[in-house]
Amino acid sequence: MLLKLKGGKVYDPANGVNGEVRDLYLRDGRIVAEPGGDVRVDREYDLTGRVVMAGGIDLHTHIGGGKMNLARAMLPEDHRADPVRRTGVTRASCGHAAPGTLAAGYRYAAMGYTSCFEPAILPVNARQAHLEMGDTPIVDKGGYAMLGSDDFLLRLLAAGEDQALINDYVAWTLHATRCIAIKVVNPGGISAFKFNQRKLDLDEPHTFYGVTPRDIIRVLTRAVHELGVPHPLHVHGSNLGVPGNVDTTLATISAAEGLPIHLTHVQFHAYGTEGDRAFSSGAARVAEAVNRHANVSCDVGQLMFGPTVTASGDSMAQYRNAPHGRPRKAIVMDIECDAGCGVVPFRYRDRNFVNALQWAIGLELFLLIADPWRVFLTTDHPNGAPFTSYPQLIRLLMDRGFRNERLAQIHPDARAMTTLGTIDREYSLYEIAILTRAGPARTLGLADHGHLGPGAAADVTVYQDQADRESMFATPEYVFKNGELVARGGEVVKVTWGRYHKVAPAFDRGIERRLGPYFERFLTMRLGNFVIAEDEMQAFGHGAELVTHPCRR
Amino acid sequence: MGVCYTCPTMPKSPAPDDIRDVTCPFCGLACDDLVIGVSGERLAVRANGCAISIPAFEASPPAKTTPQIAGRDATLAQAAAEAARLLRDAREPLFAGLGTDVAGARAIARLAERCGGNLDHMNSPATMRNMLALQDRGWITTTLAEVRNRADLLVVAGSDIGRRFPRFYERCLANRETLFAEDRRCEIVFLGSALPEGMPRQEPPPRLLPCDPSRLHEAAGVLRALVAGRTLQASEAAGAPIGAWRELADRMLAARYGVLAWAAADFDLPHAELAVLALCELVRDLNRTTRFSGLPLGGSDGDVTADAVHLWQTGFASRTGYGRGYPEYDPYHLSGTRLLARGEVDVLVWVSAFDPARGPPASAAPAVVLGRAGMIFEQEPAVFIPEGTPGVDHAGHLFRTDRVIALPLRRLRPSALPSVADAVAAIEQVL
Numbered sequence: 003m004l005l006k007l008k009g010g011k012v013y014d015p016a017n018g019v020n021g022e023v024r025d026l027y028l029r030d031g032r033i034v035a036e037p038g039g040d041v042r043v044d045r046e047y048d049l050t051g052r053v054v055m056a057g058g059i060d061l062h063t064h065i066g067g068g069k070m071n072l073a074r075a076m077l078p079e080d081h082r083a084d085p086v087r088r089t090g091v092t093r094a095s096c097g098h099a100a101p102g103t104l105a106a107g108y109r110y111a112a113m114g115y116t117s118c119f120e121p122a123i124l125p126v127n128a129r130q131a132h133l134e135m136g137d138t139p140i141v142d143k144g145g146y147a148m149l150g151s152d153d154f155l156l157r158l159l160a161a162g163e164d165q166a167l168i169n170d171y172v173a174w175t176l177h178a179t180r181c182i183a184i185k186v187v188n189p190g191g192i193s194a195f196k197f198n199q200r201k202l203d204l205d206e207p208h209t210f211y212g213v214t215p216r217d218i219i220r221v222l223t224r225a226v227h228e229l230g231v232p233h234p235l236h237v238h239g240s241n242l243g244v245p246g247n248v249d250t251t252l253a254t255i256s257a258a259e260g261l262p263i264h265l266t267h268v269q270f271h272a273y274g275t276e277g278d279r280a281f282s283s284g285a286a287r288v289a290e291a292v293n294r295h296a297n298v299s300c301d302v303g304q305l306m307f308g309p310t311v312t313a314s315g316d317s318m319a320q321y322r323n324a325p326h327g328r329p330r331k332a333i334v335m336d337i338e339c340d341a342g343c344g345v346v347p348f349r350y351r352d353r354n355f356v357n358a359l360q361w362a363i364g365l366e367l368f369l370l371i372a373d374p375w376r377v378f379l380t381t382d383h384p385n386g387a388p389f390t391s392y393p394q395l396i397r398l399l400m401d402r403g404f405r406n407e408r409l410a411q412i413h414p415d416a417r418a419m420t421t422l423g424t425i426d427r428e429y430s431l432y433e434i435a436i437l438t439r440a441g442p443a444r445t446l447g448l449a450d451h452g453h454l455g456p457g458a459a460a461d462v463t464v465y466q467d468q469a470d471r472e473s474m475f476a477t478p479e480y481v482f483k484n485g486e487l488v489a490r491g492g493e494v495v496k497v498t499w500g501r502y503h504k505v506a507p508a509f510d511r512g513i514e515r516r517l518g519p520y521f522e523r524f525l526t527m528r529l530g531n532f533v534i535a536e537d538e539m540q541a542f543g544h545g546a547e548l549v550t551h552p553c554r555r
Numbered sequence: 556m557g558v559c560y561t562c563p564t565m566p567k568s569p570a571p572d573d574i575r576d577v578t579c580p581f582c583g584l585a586c587d588d589l590v591i592g593v594s595g596e597r598l599a600v601r602a603n604g605c606a607i608s609i610p611a612f613e614a615s616p617p618a619k620t621t622p623q624i625a626g627r628d629a630t631l632a633q634a635a636a637e638a639a640r641l642l643r644d645a646r647e648p649l650f651a652g653l654g655t656d657v658a659g660a661r662a663i664a665r666l667a668e669r670c671g672g673n674l675d676h677m678n679s680p681a682t683m684r685n686m687l688a689l690q691d692r693g694w695i696t697t698t699l700a701e702v703r704n705r706a707d708l709l710v711v712a713g714s715d716i717g718r719r720f721p722r723f724y725e726r727c728l729a730n731r732e733t734l735f736a737e738d739r740r741c742e743i744v745f746l747g748s749a750l751p752e753g754m755p756r757q758e759p760p761p762r763l764l765p766c767d768p769s770r771l772h773e774a775a776g777v778l779r780a781l782v783a784g785r786t787l788q789a790s791e792a793a794g795a796p797i798g799a800w801r802e803l804a805d806r807m808l809a810a811r812y813g814v815l816a817w818a819a820a821d822f823d824l825p826h827a828e829l830a831v832l833a834l835c836e837l838v839r840d841l842n843r844t845t846r847f848s849g850l851p852l853g854g855s856d857g858d859v860t861a862d863a864v865h866l867w868q869t870g871f872a873s874r875t876g877y878g879r880g881y882p883e884y885d886p887y888h889l890s891g892t893r894l895l896a897r898g899e900v901d902v903l904v905w906v907s908a909f910d911p912a913r914g915p916p917a918s919a920a921p922a923v924v925l926g927r928a929g930m931i932f933e934q935e936p937a938v939f940i941p942e943g944t945p946g947v948d949h950a951g952h953l954f955r956t957d958r959v960i961a962l963p964l965r966r967l968r969p970s971a972l973p974s975v976a977d978a979v980a981a982i983e984q985v986l
Binding site for chain 1: 576578587588657658661665668686689690691692693694695696697698699700701703704705726727732733734735811812842845846848862863864866867868869870871872877880881882883884952954957958959960961962963
C-alpha cells in the first residue's frame with residue numbers, strides 16, 4: 003500500500019529540512035522516495051497547512067520494570083482518578099502518574115510519540131521490564147541496563163581488573179539483557195546504602211569496596227566508548243536532589259575524561275546553596291559546562307506542577323527523600339546484589355519555594371543550553387511529571403509570553419532566585435523537532451528513526467499548526483506508525499505492537515567462565531536462566547521484532 | 556519424626572540427557588537449579604528437589620486429558636465453544652483461582668475485560684494482607700540474594716517458612732561464604748509458640764522468642780517503642796516478658812543487615828494487614844540507624860505473577876472488576892469468596908494449572924475450569940479444559956516471591972495439553 007502525505011510543512015532536522023512544504027510517501031512501513039509517475043497512490047492525505055515531523059522519541063521514560071509496578075501497587079488512588087475505558091479498539095487501563103502499560107502506550111501514541119526507552123533496567127529485572135514494554139502498545143521500545151552498584155562490577159574494580167575485562171562484562175550485560183545502552187545510577191551509591199552508607203560523593207570511597215563514583219564513571223564511559231555502543235554512558239549522578247549538587251555535576255563531567263557522557267534529568271542535579279533558604283539555581287553553571295564540553299549531552303527531567311510519583315533505582319536518594327513525599331508512603335528495595343529502587347509520591351506545587359525553583363531551573367537549562375542536538379526533552383516520567391505534560395512544556399519553551407505568565411504565578415521568593423524572566427529565547431519548531439526526534443535518534447544510534455528521509459521507518463506525526471502550542475502538541479491530527487495510521491485527533495484508531503531496539507557489541511565469552519562460578523557461589527539464579535533468549539523477547543512483545551543496531555566498532 | 560525440608564534427592568542413575576537448571580514453579584522461591592530426568596512422560600527430580608517439588612514433578616502423568624462438558628468427553632473446540640456460550644450470556648462472571656504463568660495471566664486479563672468480569676486470585680486472602688499494608692504506607696524490603704549475602708540477623712514473624720518454602724534456609728542462609736565474608740553466621744530468631752520442625756542445623760542455632768503469634772501486631776508495636784527508646788509500663792506483650800522484647804530490639808538495632816521475614820498466608824487473624832503494617836513500620840524505624848529489610852514470602856500458585864501482570868497492564872491487582880468498562884479495584888466488595896457467597900457470580904472461570912488439589916470452590920454458578928490435568932471435582936464443572944502445567948508441559952515465565960525476578964519455565968516433556976493461554980485463545984476465537 004502506497005500512502006501519500008501531501009503538502010505538509012516538514013520539519014526534519016536530521017536532513018536539514020526546516021518547514022519546507024513537501025510530499026511524503028509511505029510504503030511497506032518505510033518512507034520512500036517519490037515514486038515514478040505511473041505508480042498508483044492508494045491513499046492520499048491532504049496535509050496543507052499542517053506541521054509534519056517524525057514520530058517522537060522519548061529517550062528517558064520509566065515505562066517498564068519492577069519499580070514502576072511497585073509504584074502502581076502502592077497508588078490505587080492515582081488510578082482511580084484516571085480510569086481509561088475500553089473501546090472497540092483499545093483495552094481498559096488506568097492511571098495518571100503510574101499508568102498501566104496499556105494506557106501509557108495509547109497515550110504516547112495519541113500524543114505523537116512512536117518510540118520510548120526505559121532508562122533504568124536492573125539486569126536481574128530485565129525480563130519484567132521487557133514484559134512491561136512488551137505490553138505497551140504501538141510504540142517501539144528499548145532499555146538501558148544499569149551497572150555500577152552491582153557487586154560483580156564493584157569487585158572487578160576493587161581488584162584492579164583491567165579495562166578489557168570490564169568491557170567484556172559490559173558487553174555481556176547488554177547481550178544478556180537485550181538492551182541498547184548502559185546506565186549508571188548514583189554510581190556505587192545504591193550498593194553503599196546496603197552497607198548503611200548514607201551518602202556517596204563523587205570522590206568518596208565506597209565503605210566496603212573502596213572505589214569511588216568517579217572510578218565507576220571512568221571505567222564505564224570507557225567501556226561504552228571502546229565497545230562502540232552509540233549512546234554514551236547514561237548517568238544519573240551522585241547527590242540527586244541535594245542542594246549544592248551542581249558541583250557534583252560539574253565534577254561528574256570531568257570523571258568522563260573527555261569521553262562521551264550523557265547526564266540525565268540534569269535539572270535534579272543543578273542546585274546551588276545560595277540565598278536565605280540555602281537552595282538556588284545552578285542551571286547557568288551546568289549549561290555553561292554543557293556548552294563548553296562537546297562530549298556532554300543531557301536531558302532535562304523538567305518538573306511540572308501537580309501530583310506524581312518518583313520511581314528510581316536510587317534507593318539511597320529515595321530513602322532520604324521519603325519524608326518529603328505526599329502522600330506519606332514510600333517503598334525502598336535492595337535488589338539481588340544488582341541494584342535497588344525507591345518509590346516516593348510527590349505533589350509539586352507552584353506555591354512551594356523549592357518546587358517552584360526546580361521548575362524554573364529546568365526551563366533555565368533548556369533555554370541556556372545552546373546546542374539543541376545535545377539537550378533532550380524529558381520530564382523523567384513520572385519523576386518530574388507524567389509524560390502527558392510534554393505539550394505544556396513545549397509551549398513553555400516556544401512561547402515566552404506564556405512562560406512569563408506562568409512565572410508570575412509561582413512562589414515570589416523562587417521567582418526572585420531565577421533568571422528565567424530575563425531569558426527571551428523561544429524554541430522554534432525546528433529545534434523542538436531536534437529535542438524530541440532527531441536528537442534522541444542520533445544519540446541512540448537509531449539510523450532509521452527520528453527523520454523523514456527515504457529509508458526511514460514510517461513513523462510520522464502530523465500536527466495542526468496552532469498558535470497554542472500546547473493544544474497543538476497534545477492532539478496530533480494524524481500519527482503513523484510503521485506506515486499505518488494508529489491515531490487521529492488524539493484517539494487511537496488502530497493498535498499495533500512496536501519493535502524492541504538493542505545493541506550487541508562483541509565480547510570474549512571467557513567472561514562467562516567468571517560469571518558462572520560467581521552466580522553459583524553468591525546469587526540465587528543460574529547464569530543460564532539469567533540471560534534472556536531472543537525468542538523470549540518475541541513472546542514478551544506479542545511477536546515483536548528485535549532490531550539490533552550496529553556498534554561503531 | 557521431623558520432616559527434613561532440605562533433602563536433595565540422591566541422583567537416581569543420572570542420565571547424560573538430564574535437564575539442568577530447571578525452574579520449579581511450585582512455590583514462590585522458584586528455585587531454578589533443579590536437575591530433572593525425563594523418561595517419556597515421567598519425570599524424576601535428580602537433584603535440588605524438596606518436599607514440595609518432588610511430588611509435584613514426579614506425579615504420575617494424568618490419565619484423563621480430554622476436555623469435558625458436564626462430565627462428557629469433548630474436543631477442545633467444543634469445550635471452548637461451550638465456555639464461550641456461557642460467558643457470552645454472563646453478566647457477572649468471576650475469573651478466580653488465577654493459578655497460571657505470565658502468558659496465562661495476560662490471556663485471562665484480556666478475557667475478563669472483554670466479558671466485563673471480576674478477577675481475584677485464590678490466594679488473595681493472604682496477599683491482600685500485604686497489599687493493603689503496602690498501599691497504606693509502602694515498605695522497605697529486600698530480595699533473596701541480598702539475604703544470602705548480607706543478613707546477619709533473620710527474625711521470622713510467626714511463619715513456618717520451611718513448610719511453605721522448603722529450601723529457603725538452604726538457599727539463603729546455610730551458605731557461610733558470601734560476597735563480603737568467608738564465615739557468615741546469621742542469627743535466626745523465631746517469633747511464635749514453638750520452633751518449627753526442620754529449621755536449619757546451624758551455628759548459632761535458631762532460637763525461639765516464645766509469644767502468641769495471634770498478637771504479632773502487639774509485638775511489633777512494643778518493638779517499635781523499644782527501638783525508639785521509649786519507656787514501657789507494661790511487663791509483658793504478646794505473651795512474652797518485656798525483657799525478651801528489649802533484648803530482641805537491641806539485637807535488631809545492632810544488626811548490620813537485618814531481615815524480618817513473614818509469610819502472609821500464615822497470618823490468619825482478623826485485620827492481619829494491621830500486623831503486617833506494624834511489622835513494616837518497625838522495619839522502617841530500624842532504618843534510621845542501621846539497615847533492615849522486610850522479606851514478605853509468598854508466590855505459590857502464581858499469585859505474584861497474576862498480580863504483577865494485571866498491575867502493569869491496568870494499575871490494579873486482584874479484586875478488580877470490569878463491570879463498568881474500566882478497571883475498578885475494591886478489596887472488600889470484589890473478593891471472589893464474598894461474591895460467590897452472596898450469589899453475585901453467574902459464571903465462575905476457575906484457573907489453576909499448578910496444583911490439582913486447588914480446585915474450584917463450591918458454587919451455584921456454572922464453572923468453567925481451566926485446571927491442571929488430573930484435577931478431581933466434587934461438583935462436576937460445566938466445562939473442564941485440562942491444562943498443562945507451566946514449567947512441565949509447556950514453557951513460560953513465572954515471578955518469584957520477591958516480585959522483581961521473573962524466571963523462565965521450560966517444557967520438560969512431550970505434552971498435548973493446552974496451556975491456559977491456549978485455552979483462553981480458543982475461547983476468545985468463538986466468543
